[in-house]
Amino acid sequence: MCNTFNSSSISADQVMFLGQSLVQVASLVIFLATTLPPIEKDPLGVFDRPLEDWYDFIVVGAGSAGGIVATRLSEGYDKVLLLEAGGSHIENDLTKIPLLWSALSNSNLDWKYKTIEQKHALFAFKDEVTNWPRGKCLGGTGRINAMGLIRGNPKDFDTWAKEGAVGWSYKDVLPYFKKMESIDFNLPMYSKGNKQTQYHTKGGKVRISYGCKKKPDLRGRDGPLTIVESRMTTLEYFHEQAAQELGYNRIDCNSETQLGFCRIQVNVKKGERCDTASCYLRPALGRPNLQVHLNSYVSKILFDGNVARGVEFSKDGVLYKVYARKEIILSAGVVHSPKILLSSGIGPKHHLNDIRIPVVADLPVGENLQDQMAMHFQIAINMSLATTSQKIADTENILQYLFYREGIYAQIGVDGMIFINLDQNNDAPPDIQLIFLGLAYEKGFLDGFSYKEEVKEELANRTDPNSFVVIVNLLNAKSRGKITLSTTCPSCKPVIDPMYLSDSDDVERFVKGIRFLQKLQETKSWKSIGAKLIRYDTPGHCSEEEYDKDDYxxxxxxxFANQANHQTSSCRMGSYGDVTAVVDPQLRVKGIKRLRVVDASVMRNNPSGNTNAPTMMIAEKAADLIKHSYY
Structure with a gap:
């Protein structure tokens, strides 16, 4: 069990919300490291077994999808090789501690991708670009994210099926959502469907019976991932009451409906991150038919005509080639999966010709790239309820976590969220998500944004420990981007152009979402704590506009809108005749034999929420699809 922080990995510019507070606790942590049990270590030699020339399956990428696929395929007798470009997930102790997830971006566990200059967005950011954190270790991005578990709206998946992704309706995918999870909290009770009936007995007495319509069991209880509810502060109570005043009741947002207020659900077990690396892959490392190689950078797929035979990868400066008897599964993520395909000759013919890569298959790889966008708002209040950097550095809070795995460090910083449909259509998926952070808007919070220096300096003057943060998250954005290559260099980063806000409708819906946020200020609940939205325009960045007008x-x-880190669809799934699709509903690359893509890149569109749970669901379902192809 992990009992210390790896203080050597901490720097102020890595910490989004926590500022300098982590540095202040380093000496205490070093002292405790000499008195508490030693930290967890990888079994000697577990990642250094000699390579063989042939395996039944080769899985590229050990992230949220690849870790599941490799674990499931190795449950039988097939030999499975899992190649991961990064290192072990326990090399950095911070990864286990829920609250410290924001310290992991721009660390050695992050690919440190950046977008190219944006033409329609990010005007307050340096060079009009933003970071795209992507995990580079066992567990992938699921090892460095905030662990929020949101499946998406049932209608999201029904739309996939209607558009040609047969077998991916909500009814089809629900068993796999349930298979992966083990909920460890009490589900809310609902009265919907209950009917009161009066009837008379022979003696003339009136009796009342309550006939309860049985609701389907939508949650899993025996899966590898432990799911708990997380609450940062008592501010959650005020947010829930404010939501009810506006007509939004508390729900389980991973159930039949998503419109309403819900507590954030996270994959945390006994106060520590429970991701695919720790709760799927690590228990399977002892299997003789599962071989995991770290620091193994896959550069391309090897073909014999249109048949995928093997992969080429480098490790410690040596180039290797390994081959698969059955299939290669590409689970390198929304950025690296298209990069490997393009480098291998699978992609748009015109693009491959431009960079002189021989074309194996002309497919829209890297196109249809989607991401959500988010805006962060400071809400001032008249009392100290949010978690401040001072509270984070408090010795009692640190010890509470180190000894009992409880307290603020066992939370992810969220005090609930609201999903709304702007057109008030209860039959449609939500298009705005409000996330309430139980964290004060302090200077440390600003360190997580790559604002221009003059913008950051001005905003730093408005920080206040008596405040909290609300994120307005735009769901189902219409803007589409792309991932391309600028060179054939295997180690060079791809070109990422999300084309944020290129569709003006995204801007209009954002404005409507902000108007909903303003309605919360008028509720009795928020008024009771003096909640007030603080302006954050700065000179040259909207201050010349008339405040609170739509143009403002x-x-x-x-x-100021930034990426939400929920990227999808760069290798989109669809019917074989769908010109926008890279893979078919079996996740097989179209026109190519023995090659599948299994990760967030295959999603038809961005589900309503985030991509963590849908990615893992896809991996669970893909493992079944692959097994059924051979057994």
Missing amino acids: WRCMVRH
Whole structure:
């Protein structure tokens, strides 16, 4: 069990919300490291077994999808090789501690991708670019994210099926959502469907019976991932009451409906991160037919005509080639999966010709790239309820976590969220998500944004420990981007152009979402704590616009909205005749034999929420599809 922080990995510019507070506790942590049990270590030699020339399956990428696929395929007798470009997930102790997830971006566990300059967004950011954190270790991005578990709306998946992704309706995918999870909290009780009936007995007495319509069991209880509810502060109570005043009741947002207020659900077990690396892959490392190689950078797929035979990868400066008897499964993520395909000759013919890569298959790889966008708002209040850097550095809070795995460090910083449909259509998926952070808007919070220096300096003057943060997250954005190559260099990063806000409808819906946020200020609940939205326009960045007019907010969206880190669809799934699709509903690369893509890149669109749970669901279902192809 992990009992210390790896203080050597901490730097102020890595910490989004926590500022300098982590550095202040380093000496205490070093002292405790000499008195507490030693940290967990990888079994000697577990990742250094000699390579063989042939395996039944080769899985590329040990992230949220690849870790599941390799674990499931190795449950039988097939030999499975799992190649991961990064290192072990326990090399950095911070990864286990829920609250410290924001310290992992831009660390050695992050690929440190950046977008190219944006033409329609990010005007308050340095060079009009933003970071795209992607995990580079066992567990992938699921090892460095905030662990929020949101399946998406049932209608998201029904739409996939209607558009040609047969077998991916909500009814089809629900068993796999349930298979992966083990909920460890009490589900809310609902009265919907209950009917009161009066009837008379022979003696003339009136009796009342309550006939309860049995609700389907939508949650799993025996899966590898432990799911708990997380609450940061008592502010959650005020948010839930405010939501109810506006007509939004508390729900389980991973159930039949998503519109309403819900507590954040996270994959945390006994106060520590429970991701695919720790709760799927690690228990399977002792299997003789599962071989995991770290620091193994796959550069391309090897073909015999249109048949995928093997992969080429480098490790410690040596180039290797290994081959698969059955299939190669590409689970390198929304950025690296298209990069490997393009480098291997699978992609748009015109693009491959431009960079002189021989074409194996002309497919829209890297196109249809999607991401959500988010805006962060400071809400001032008249009392100290949010978690401040001072509270984070408090010795009692640190010891509470180190000894009992409880307290603020066992939380992810969220005090609930609201999903709304702007057109008030209860039959449609939500298009706005409000996330309430139980963290004060302090200077440490600003360190997580790559704002221009003059913008950051101005915003730093408005920070206040008596405040909290609300994120307005735009769901189902219409803007589409792409991932391309600028060179054939295997180690060079791809070109990422999400084309944020290129569709003006995204801006208009953002403005409507902000108007909903303003309605919360008028509720009795928020008024009771003096909640007030603080302006954060700065000179040259919307301050010239008349405040609170629609044009003002349109300007603010284009200047300050940032990536939400929920990227999908760069290797989109669809019917064989769908010209926008890279893989078919079996996740097989179209026109190519023995090659599948299994990760967030295959999603038809961005589900309503985030991509963590849908990615793992896809991996669970893919493992079944692959097994059924051979057994």
